Amino acid sequence: MNAISVISMVINLSLVFGGFLYFLLLAIKKEKANSEK
């Protein structure tokens, strides 16, 4: 793979998959906080 494709892959995966994981973890955190109330 050439360098630009690798950089593009890292950025795109970070944005999409990273975004998905970030929002998912945020929801888990919120649910945990709610259940502890």
Added chain:
Amino acid sequence: MPHKQEFSNRWGIILASLGMAIGAGNLWRFPRLAGQYGGTFIVLWILFLLIWSIPLLLAEFSIGKKFKSGVIGSYGKLAGEKLTWLGFFITVCTLGIAFYYSVVTAWSIEYLGIAISNLFQSLVSDFSLKETLEHNPGYLNQQWDQLSNKSITTVSLYVLIIIIGLIVVGKGIKNGLEKANKVLIPSLFILLAIVAVSALSMENGFKGLDYMFSVNMDHFKNPTVWIEALSQSAWSTGAGWGLMITISSYSRAKEDVTLNTFIGAFGNNTASLFAGMAILPAVFALASTESEAVSFLQSGSQALTFTIIPKLFSQIPGGGFMSVVFFLALTLAAFSSFLPMLQLLKSNLEQAGVSGKTMMISLFIVFTIFGFPSAYSLDFFSNQDWVWGIGLVISGLFIAFATAKYGAVRFKHEFIDGDSDFKVPDAYFKYSIIVNLFIGVILVYWWMSQGYSEHPWFTPSGAWNVLDTYSNATIVTQWGSVLLLGLIINKFLYRKFCKD
């Protein structure tokens, strides 16, 4: 009467929205476009996720949550009595898709059966799909022609899909849709990961990733890439379908709108990227040359999934197993998208006072009658795909219009922000909704002008070209009939669906 059933928790509604969004388009259309236009397409596809899909999904989620009604009822309550017919159009448009989409589910099951049978035969006898294709290169196309036209097996499987779907949604939200998605969605992600890892471990597999993520600046000047990125985001996330209104109408009273919508939207795109990372390496590893790989990717419609994938997987050791895994994933994806479509009609009928056995029989009859022509004839299927596929953009426009009419910022403050764990900026929501009104018009114009060149409005003898599968005349006639009917029965719709 507002819905009384609810999802048991946040995860129920997130899985339902993922099930709704992740479908055949993620597993085949996305990899095809990503292979053709590379990283440029992916950048634009992410851009349109933020501009088109997420604002519309936020609007739909909050409309369903607020009014707790079917699409017609929710839309009428938001937009007002005189515009209830627009909600009727959204409902009919999505049902138009549901009637032929259930046929895709039937095909997926048929090909899953074929893949299992091929795998079994290769284990117990000398059968090899690769050798069969060497003797008869047209074998898979002949198989496809048999299954997609006048096939009793396809029609029978189609009816079976409806029955299974009715059993699931008949169990209610918690015991039906929610339980089914708990199995379907995690399984789908696992299957995609298996195919991706297998494909990447092949020789040349990484060449597919190279094509998928390489950024060609010239593609940014090509309007087709922009339109394909927008249409892929619009259709893949389910924005504008009214399905999110249906799902969220069963949400809990204090359900978060923004965070759940973002999880659903980004989860859908993650599934697409996984599918791309599974299919493209396989295509490039198995094609004899790069140009052959690219020509595979550029070849036509979703239907080619059923002829190209088995061919690709037949070339490698262990390909029979991968073919089974792929078609199982496709079946799960298609079925999980079909369930909310059934639920959409069910929730509208509930609102109209239909319930119990009458409801189930009505759903069965409606889906069997209106879906049968697509199950029986590929031309009819293609026509419906053409007409209602573009119709979805009109549905999205209607949702953006109702939101703008209410006042985008007011709408956001009153409907979206209340129970949301985080809030998007007012300006982002407001300007996205306004921009979407223009984007939608441009998209419809582009699609119709694409058809116009080869499929004129009138036949050579001067007749209205309504019977041509891909003509604009067939689009305008079918949309026009639904809009006219909606206008005629508008008062009835408002009385029946909007008054609690």
